[in-house]
Amino acid sequence: MGELKLVGKSLLRIDGPDKTTGKAKYTADRKLPGMLVGGILRSPHPHAKILNINTEKAEKLLGVKAIISGSDTRGVKHGFVETPRYPPDQNILADDVVRHVGEEIVAVAATNYKVLNDALNLIEVTYEVLPAVFDVAEAMHPDCKVQIHPNHPKVKDDFCNIAGKTETQWGDIEEGFKQADLICVDRFESHLRTHGYLEPQTAIADYGGDGTLHMWISSMGHFVKRKKLASTLGMPEGSIQIHKAYVGGAFGGKIDLFSHEYCAAALSIKTGRPVKFVATREEIFTAYRHGQPLISEIKTGVKKDGTIVAQQLRMINNAGAYKGSGVVVIFLAWGFVMLPYRVKNFKYEGYSIFTNNPPRAPLRGHGAPQVRFALESHMDIIAEKLKMDPIALRLKNARIPGEELPNGDNVHNCGLQACIQKAVSKTDFSKRRHCFPNTEKISAHRPIKHGIGLGVSSYFGGSLIYPNSSSAIVKMNDDGSVDLLTGAIELGQGSETVLCQIVGEELQLELEDIRIISSDTATTPQDIGAWISGMTYVTGNAVREAAGGVREKILQVAAEQLNERVENLKLENKSVLVAADPAQRISYRDVFNASIANSRGDTIIGKGHWRTMRDEPFHPSLATTKGRWSENYAFSVQVAEVAVDTETGEIKLLKATTVHDCGFPINPQLVKGQIDGQVSLALGHAFMEDVMMKNGYTLNPTWLDYRMPLIHNVADSKEVDVITESYQVGRSFRTKEVGEGLVSAILAAIANAIYDATGLRMYTTPFSPEKVLKGLKLLDENKGLR
Amino acid sequence: MQAKIQTSQILNLPEFDYQTPASKKDAVGLLFSSGGDAIISAGGTDLIPNMKNGTIKPKALISLSRLSPEKESITADGALRLDALSTLSDIAESPLIKLKVPTLANAAFHVGGQQIRNRATLGGNLCQDTRCLYLNQSHGFQFVDACYKRGGDCCYPYPAEKRVCRSVFMSDTAPVLISLGAQLVILSNSGEKGVDINDFYTGDGLKPLKLGSAEMISAILIPPESQKMQCHFVKATPRGGLEFAMVSVAIALKIDGPDKKCGKARIAVGSINTSPLRAFKAEQEIVGHNLNEAIAAEVARKVADEVKALPHHGYSKGYLKQLVEVHTKRSLTAMIYPKEPLTHETSD
Numbered sequence A: 001m002g003e004l005k006l007v008g009k010s011l012l013r014i015d016g017p018d019k020t021t022g023k024a025k026y027t028a029d030r031k032l033p034g035m036l037v038g039g040i041l042r043s044p045h046p047h048a049k050i051l052n053i054n055t056e057k058a059e060k061l062l063g064v065k066a067i068i069s070g071s072d073t074r075g076v077k078h079g080f081v082e083t084p085r086y087p088p089d090q091n092i093l094a095d096d097v098v099r100h101v102g103e104e105i106v107a108v109a110a111t112n113y114k115v116l117n118d119a120l121n122l123i124e125v126t127y128e129v130l131p132a133v134f135d136v137a138e139a140m141h142p143d144c145k146v147q148i149h150p151n152h153p154k155v156k157d158d159f160c161n162i163a164g165k166t167e168t169q170w171g172d173i174e175e176g177f178k179q180a181d182l183i184c185v186d187r188f189e190s191h192l193r194t195h196g197y198l199e200p201q202t203a204i205a206d207y208g209g210d211g212t213l214h215m216w217i218s219s220m221g222h223f224v225k226r227k228k229l230a231s232t233l234g235m236p237e238g239s240i241q242i243h244k245a246y247v248g249g250a251f252g253g254k255i256d257l258f259s260h261e262y263c264a265a266a267l268s269i270k271t272g273r274p275v276k277f278v279a280t281r282e283e284i285f286t287a288y289r290h291g292q293p294l295i296s297e298i299k300t301g302v303k304k305d306g307t308i309v310a311q312q313l314r315m316i317n318n319a320g321a322y323k324g325s326g327v328v329v330i331f332l333a334w335g336f337v338m339l340p341y342r343v344k345n346f347k348y349e350g351y352s353i354f355t356n357n358p359p360r361a362p363l364r365g366h367g368a369p370q371v372r373f374a375l376e377s378h379m380d381i382i383a384e385k386l387k388m389d390p391i392a393l394r395l396k397n398a399r400i401p402g403e404e405l406p407n408g409d410n411v412h413n414c415g416l417q418a419c420i421q422k423a424v425s426k427t428d429f430s431k432r433r434h435c436f437p438n439t440e441k442i443s444a445h446r447p448i449k450h451g452i453g454l455g456v457s458s459y460f461g462g463s464l465i466y467p468n469s470s471s472a473i474v475k476m477n478d479d480g481s482v483d484l485l486t487g488a489i490e491l492g493q494g495s496e497t498v499l500c501q502i503v504g505e506e507l508q509l510e511l512e513d514i515r516i517i518s519s520d521t522a523t524t525p526q527d528i529g530a531w532i533s534g535m536t537y538v539t540g541n542a543v544r545e546a547a548g549g550v551r552e553k554i555l556q557v558a559a560e561q562l563n564e565r566v567e568n569l570k571l572e573n574k575s576v577l578v579a580a581d582p583a584q585r586i587s588y589r590d591v592f593n594a595s596i597a598n599s600r601g602d603t604i605i606g607k608g609h610w611r612t613m614r615d616e617p618f619h620p621s622l623a624t625t626k627g628r629w630s631e632n633y634a635f636s637v638q639v640a641e642v643a644v645d646t647e648t649g650e651i652k653l654l655k656a657t658t659v660h661d662c663g664f665p666i667n668p669q670l671v672k673g674q675i676d677g678q679v680s681l682a683l684g685h686a687f688m689e690d691v692m693m694k695n696g697y698t699l700n701p702t703w704l705d706y707r708m709p710l711i712h713n714v715a716d717s718k719e720v721d722v723i724t725e726s727y728q729v730g731r732s733f734r735t736k737e738v739g740e741g742l743v744s745a746i747l748a749a750i751a752n753a754i755y756d757a758t759g760l761r762m763y764t765t766p767f768s769p770e771k772v773l774k775g776l777k778l779l780d781e782n783k784g785l786r
Numbered sequence B: 001m002q003a004k005i006q007t008s009q010i011l012n013l014p015e016f017d018y019q020t021p022a023s024k025k026d027a028v029g030l031l032f033s034s035g036g037d038a039i040i041s042a043g044g045t046d047l048i049p050n051m052k053n054g055t056i057k058p059k060a061l062i063s064l065s066r067l068s069p070e071k072e073s074i075t076a077d078g079a080l081r082l083d084a085l086s087t088l089s090d091i092a093e094s095p096l097i098k099l100k101v102p103t104l105a106n107a108a109f110h111v112g113g114q115q116i117r118n119r120a121t122l123g124g125n126l127c128q129d130t131r132c133l134y135l136n137q138s139h140g141f142q143f144v145d146a147c148y149k150r151g152g153d154c155c156y157p158y159p160a161e162k163r164v165c166r167s168v169f170m171s172d173t174a175p176v177l178i179s180l181g182a183q184l185v186i187l188s189n190s191g192e193k194g195v196d197i198n199d200f201y202t203g204d205g206l207k208p209l210k211l212g213s214a215e216m217i218s219a220i221l222i223p224p225e226s227q228k229m230q231c232h233f234v235k236a237t238p239r240g241g242l243e244f245a246m247v248s249v250a251i252a253l254k255i256d257g258p259d260k261k262c263g264k265a266r267i268a269v270g271s272i273n274t275s276p277l278r279a280f281k282a283e284q285e286i287v288g289h290n291l292n293e294a295i296a297a298e299v300a301r302k303v304a305d306e307v308k309a310l311p312h313h314g315y316s317k318g319y320l321k322q323l324v325e326v327h328t329k330r331s332l333t334a335m336i337y338p339k340e341p342l343t344h345e346t347s348d
């Protein structure tokens, strides 16, 4: 194949100019004539019975246009997961019980915020406060007196408040442990973080006279939103049009259906006027979704040579008041455990437990950072106990190309072994480990210790979940330029740029010749959305097929016109020419006209579809992990270099090195952007971000007190791409995941680097200065130094 | 238990009257005639969020937005005179301030972010309200019952306490001005008076300032001898920017001769209690000594023992104490051995 023209190049983002000049329109920027503003009355209690709701006074207020409460909805529930095992469990607006602070009770539409605020203040709700439980250990304890929901009917364990369970095993776990020379048991815990998207949660609904419900929503996938709106509103999908708007970040926090989206629609239907909801930052911090705190209990048996012979795990997730994605994260946690290393005998149990906290959502990595932090710390602990090089231990067990996974998936051209080796050589890892503490940069009044650590991770790229498929259309214009119609949503990741690069490559067009029309449920085909880590792979291949369809037609028409065989033609500069005789050529414009004249009016339209694991009916079982999960796994190794101030406990991530098997980078600069973004996300996770909660209330619901890294906190981030795949025009390609998996190994690497620097093993996140200092003091005391 | 609660969470400013006097004199006149219902708005960067959160409910704002601050100057008796209306950006960038009292410029530079500093004034910084995680939010559906500070009858962090508020005073410039022995020029209808900044803070979280409802700070004077002292300021924060301090330490020392004998010392610690704290006893201990690293460590320990930290914003008392000690030690060491680069960041 010849050289690639657009794919594989770091072309500038096509949405860049709009965003940097402030022209990009987000949902909140939109104003429609006669638009009302909406707001939600929320529960002030973590657990309470609603005895009465009185909206009379509010209704009489001038400027209040509509008020709805639970009884005005159709009572159709929704949930992150909606399967027979895990049916939806959330009300749009509360029925008779509220189960977390901030739960939605009444929604109001008014002419302005002043009236809205007054109306919300005039609504009287009478509660009977119920006892509540927040801590996961208390909630699951068999004697727990608080029942938030009945236990899951299919889970028979003697625990309380079980939202769901994932259970799987292979080999013979007991026999495995018998073969082990060393058995190592550890427990890790990760804390509550939030997404920190800049654009607030927002929605506009306009139920105009045309019988269509028009909506603008800050979302991660318009088709899945539309599906849930349709089922809760009782409207056919086709009557709901979600329009394109730029999205200012999501990081997993905008997938679910949210009450304000339904309420915007219902209130617009009721009033006949457009209604806009914009959540305050405090509402987002206190009443929307956060990530998933996980407890990981691990027991591993190894041979003297490092071979893992048995591994048993129990993961516990504090799900909050509804299932949310809690019942998914306990499935995913299994996956993130089993991907990188071979384990012959294995047993896994994951529990998701209800508590009276707000429900949780995926947060970039969806369990992987928590799991890999635990597992990679555990690997270093094992290596030390075996007196073995931690790299050798990992190489011994790391997957090799072509290996089949226990669930029947295949790792194909897995680059993990290469990643480990390159990471080690790139950072001079083995030489620098263990040699920092007493050498570099120690001064009497600045006792800074340096350390280096490494972690391994793997992530899936696309799975089967509604709508299970992406389609795309490419249509040609008279002048030979094309329009790409795709449901893919641009939320900052660069999807529009990447998809246009693919079209450009297939048709040998410049980016200027491609217009993208995206994420509009009425004018673009179905798309999987930007939340299953498969957009470049799944939507990308659909787009490639659609563009390929156009290419084939162009070639066919040109072949007829030039009286040449298709194999002898090539595309160049919006023309088709005879490869051996470039003077013989025909422009796309002439091809277009010839097609209309000679091919029964065909205006040259290509369409494509892609479905991952096309022969699998469903996603794998969340209960048993049976069934295929993905056909496309990325692998990564990350190395962290840290400096620990042993007097203040402050830690700085000096350098992060990412070596990853991303398949083939369609746009290397965008891949780098993802890496850097994930490294700084992990840095926030490691050192400063912490949603502080007490009894279901959020103590730091502001940007001032929930600290995300600032630009000067961001670490030097370097990367090496391990290329295991290639891109060829006209052939399907296998790009691998780069948007979520790289938050994980780096977190583990930081923990291992802290240990290397100081001897302090971190079993819980965050690695806050106070915690680190406490740990260091304890170490000193145990050494008898103080 | 039954409870009836009305809630909302949309951040609206309540209604208020708004006046823009043409002089400070007119401003205090308006304060006086309002009979305590009006409040000054300088940059508004502390006031407006507090009004949105409902922690302050003034009937009228006397905005100083039409007044331009006088330029900083040296008075006849050698004091450095700063207008209370100077913005923190002005203070941070002023060549005269950088030359005479660099720690003040440094402290001003470490307040909030650039946009905040462009509006925030020095007077407002000294008069800002105390802070607490429970207080600094909108109370839409969380912590809706008003606490003592909000005029109610409870305390969330200390439920057993009666009518005591342990919210923390977090100004960055206050400890520095204390270390510099600053005088505040207080203006009221009856004219100007001087107040030692040491006497300006009450230590009562409910009413942290000794300032009458018809008074304002007009200017700040820094005496000539302080301008000759060696100074140091450190603001310890978790991420090094756009945030309030965990702990701040401001030190001024007179260090004489090759023996580095300490002739005078002022040590102030901010952000750990209801007012900035001064370590009077530790100051006494250091004066008369030839300074060295061992003394620095010893004095630091004494400072940490002397100033009492309240746990705040999730930091424990013990950790805050440790931070006071470490940062005092590092500051003193940096002052005693000034050849080593002076550092005011919290980490490398």
Ligand SMILES: Cc1cc2nc3c(=O)[nH]c(=O)nc-3n(C[C@H](O)[C@H](O)[C@H](O)COP(=O)(O)OP(=O)(O)OC[C@H]3O[C@@H](n4cnc5c(N)ncnc54)[C@H](O)[C@@H]3O)c2cc1C
Pocket: A704, B039, B040, B041, B042, B043, B044, B045, B046, B047, B048, B049, B084, B085, B088, B110, B111, B112, B113, B116, B119, B120, B121, B122, B123, B124, B125, B126, B127, B128, B129, B170, B171, B172, B173, B215, B216, B217, B218, B242, B243, B244, B245
């Ligand atoms: C995001 C953010 C970050 C911040 N970070 C910091 C920080 O790191 N460090 C810090 O110290 N502060 C910080 N602040 C608080 C605040 O911005 C500063 O303290 C600022 O200096 C206040 O000045 P101002 O002029 O805006 O005061 P205003 O808000 O106008 O007034 C504050 C109070 O002082 C009174 N007042 C104002 N001027 C006078 C006067 N001349 N005489 C008497 N009373 C007066 C007002 O009546 C009011 O009660 C932050 C604020 C925000 C919003």
